[in-house]
Amino acid sequence: MRLEETNARLTELNERLSAEIRERKSTEDALRKSEQDLVITLNSIGDAVIATDTAGRVTRMNPVAERLTGWPMAEALHRPLTEVFRIVNELTRKPVEAPVSKVLREGAVVGLANHTVLISRYGTEYPIADSGAPIRLREGAEIIGVVLVFRDETDKRQAEKELSRFKQAVEDASDAIGMSTPDGRYYYQNRAMTEMFGLPVKEVDGETGPASTLYVDENVGREVFAAIMRGDRWEGEVQMLDRNRRKMDVFLRAYAIKSQQGKIIALVGLHTNIMERKRLQEAQRISEEKFRALVENTNDLVWEVDRNGRYTYVSPHVREMLGHEPEAFVGKTPFDFMPPEEARRVGALFSELVRRRAEIKSLENVALHHDGHRVILETSGKPFFDSAGNFNGYRGIDRDITARKQAEGAIKTSEERYRALVETTGTGYVIIDTEAAILILAGEISGGGVFFEWWRGCCGAKGRRLAEADSSWREIRFPGVAAGANYWFGEGS
Numbered sequence: 018m019r020l021e022e023t024n025a026r027l028t029e030l031n032e033r034l035s036a037e038i039r040e041r042k043s044t045e046d047a048l049r050k051s052e053q054d055l056v057i058t059l060n061s062i063g064d065a066v067i068a069t070d071t072a073g074r075v076t077r078m079n080p081v082a083e084r085l086t087g088w089p090m091a092e093a094l095h096r097p098l099t100e101v102f103r104i105v106n107e108l109t110r111k112p113v114e115a116p117v118s119k120v121l122r123e124g125a126v127v128g129l130a131n132h133t134v135l136i137s138r139y140g141t142e143y144p145i146a147d148s149g150a151p152i153r154l155r156e157g158a159e160i161i162g163v164v165l166v167f168r169d170e171t172d173k174r175q176a177e178k179e180l181s182r183f184k185q186a187v188e189d190a191s192d193a194i195g196m197s198t199p200d201g202r203y204y205y206q207n208r209a210m211t212e213m214f215g216l217p218v219k220e221v222d223g224e225t226g227p228a229s230t231l232y233v234d235e236n237v238g239r240e241v242f243a244a245i246m247r248g249d250r251w252e253g254e255v256q257m258l259d260r261n262r263r264k265m266d267v268f269l270r271a272y273a274i275k276s277q278q279g280k281i282i283a284l285v286g287l288h289t290n291i292m293e294r295k296r297l298q299e300a301q302r303i304s305e306e307k308f309r310a311l312v313e314n315t316n317d318l319v320w321e322v323d324r325n326g327r328y329t330y331v332s333p334h335v336r337e338m339l340g341h342e343p344e345a346f347v348g349k350t351p352f353d354f355m356p357p358e359e360a361r362r363v364g365a366l367f368s369e370l371v372r373r374r375a376e377i378k379s380l381e382n383v384a385l386h387h388d389g390h391r392v393i394l395e396t397s398g399k400p401f402f403d404s405a406g407n408f409n410g411y412r413g414i415d416r417d418i419t420a421r422k423q424a425e426g427a428i429k430t431s432e433e434r435y436r437a438l439v440e441t442t443g444t445g446y447v448i449i450d451t452e453a454a455i456l457i458l459a460g461e462i463s464g465g466g467v468f469f470e471w472w473r474g475c476c477g478a479k480g481r482r483l484a485e486a487d488s489s490w491r492e493i494r495f496p497g498v499a500a501g502a503n504y505w506f507g508e509g510s
Contacts (some may be wrong), residue, residue, distance in 0.1 A: 063166050063168070064166050065079065065081040065086075065165075065168065065169075066078070066081070066164065066165065067086075067102060067165045068163070069117050069162055069163050071121060074096065074098070075095060075097075075101055085145075087137035087138030087139045098165075098273055101138075106133065107144060108132050111239050113129065113130065116129065116148075116149035116165055117149065117164070118165045120149040120150065120372070121334075124151055124160060128147065128149075129146060133145055133146070135167070143170075143171055143175075145343075147167030148166055151163060152168075152465075188208055189208070190207060190209060191209055192209060192287045193212075193289075194206065194209070194210055194284045194288075195210050195285070196285050196286075199282070199284065201284070210288065212258060213288060214257075214258075216260050227436055231258055232255060232257055233255075233264055239338065241255075241269065242284075245272055246284075250270070250272045251267070251271045251272070252270045253269060254267070255268075266295050268291050269288055269289075270286070270287040271285065271286045271287070272285055312332045313334070315334065316333075316416075318338050318394075320414070322351070322410050324408055324409055325350075326351070326352075326371070327348055328347050328349055328351075329344040331347065338392065339354065339385075351384070351396075352364050352367075355382065356385060356391070359382060362382075373407055374400050376397075376399050376400070377396055377411065379397055380396045381394070381396075382394055382396060391419075392419050393418050394404070394415045394418065396413060397413050398413020398414070401413065433477075
């Protein structure tokens with residue numbers, strides 16, 4: 018009986034032990050699976066994770082934490098967190114308190130202060146944001162460790178800096194920039210917008226569209242609003258009103274900002290004050306009209322050539338002067354309208370002037386009229402330069418001096434003929450002006466003989482006044498000369 022009881026008890030103990038072994042194995046399998054799941058989870062998340070015990074020694078790290086700290090898990094295991102996870106204040110460079118100490122002290126989730134920088138094992142710095150939380154086996158149980166979760170914010174900080182620079186650029190822009198909600202309520206405007214319209218954001222009425230009350234014609238404001246709400250970009254000149262209801266000419270560019278889903282989330286208006294531009298345009302228009310009127314009514318030919326000597330402008334007077342349309346000159350050189358020998362001569366002179374960047378001063382040259390006859394021109398011009406001081410060409414005028422040159426030639430020919438006639442006679446001639454100064458001595462007077470000797474003794478050399486030679490000439494120097502005549506002609510033998 019006693020043996021049977023003993024066997025029964027042993028059997029019961031064996032079954033109980035087997036059950037405990039099965040349960041423990043099951044628990045170990047579950048724990049192992051849980052451990053594997055934890056490792057997979059930690060290795061797959063994008064944030065860095067470090068776990069420590071209550072003494073602040075590293076017990077676990079995921080690959081992201083390894084990369085940021087520069088410590089492999091195998092080397093970091095059981096090392097103090099402060100050795101693996103070195104953090105300082107970005108601005109002061111002073112060490113920041115280890116999160117583990119704070120978590121253990123407060124028993125709650127804590128976060129790092131702003132401007133925290135992680136210094137890796139190799140000196141690389143990463144701006145980070147992190148939080149630490151206590152590890153408990155169950156809710157309310159004793160803390161058995163701390164888990165840190167942190168992330169690299171380098172890209173975020175860079176984006177914030179870029180955004181800050183963008184905001185500063187918008188704020189400092191010369192264009193007036195305003196932004197409103199899709200229902201037309203303003204919530205931002207830059208400094209230029211405030212200065213242009215004299216209104217703070219809160220005083221801009223956008224109830225019926227984007228600041229429709231700023232428009233001289235409110236219908237234009239509604240048109241702009243409707244266009245950009247359709248997703249169109251609106252550009253054009255409008256008249257707008259400042260705080261004192263004064264009109265301004267404005268070039269407006271308005272458009273909508275959309276989310277990734279295509280929903281309109283904001284409306285933007287860029288306003289350029291074009292009052293000064295329009296004033297300058299009007300002044301330029303008037304100046305150009307005056308210049309055109311002057312150029313078109315002058316008897317001179319006004320022109321411009323580039324640095325290569327090719328015409329870029331010729332005034333309409335070219336029709337009358339040379340029989341060509343102005344368009345026929347553009348792109349050609351002055352030498353294209355000259356006889357070949359003249360083109361070579363003037364071309365050489367022009368090249369030297371260009372080399373010295375010298376003015377063209379009363380340069381006589383011959384051009385061919387459209388009908389083939391020659392026209393004598395007097396050309397003057399000055400070089401002009403761009404804002405950087407680079408030579409750009411010449412601007413100047415051509416004057417038709419054909420008639421003048423023909424008259425000068427005729428006078429010269431007439432004088433030569435007269436002198437030849439006088440020189441062949443046996444009579445002496447003298448021509449004096451109204452002051453009795455001798456202009457011409459000719460014939461026997463100038464060539465010798467008795468009369469010449471008397472004249473030279475009496476009156477002296479050419480240009481001497483008669484009154485200085487013989488006072489008797491005072492009475493006879495202008496006999497029969499009409500009033501207003503400017504010379505006296507006398508004859509002697």
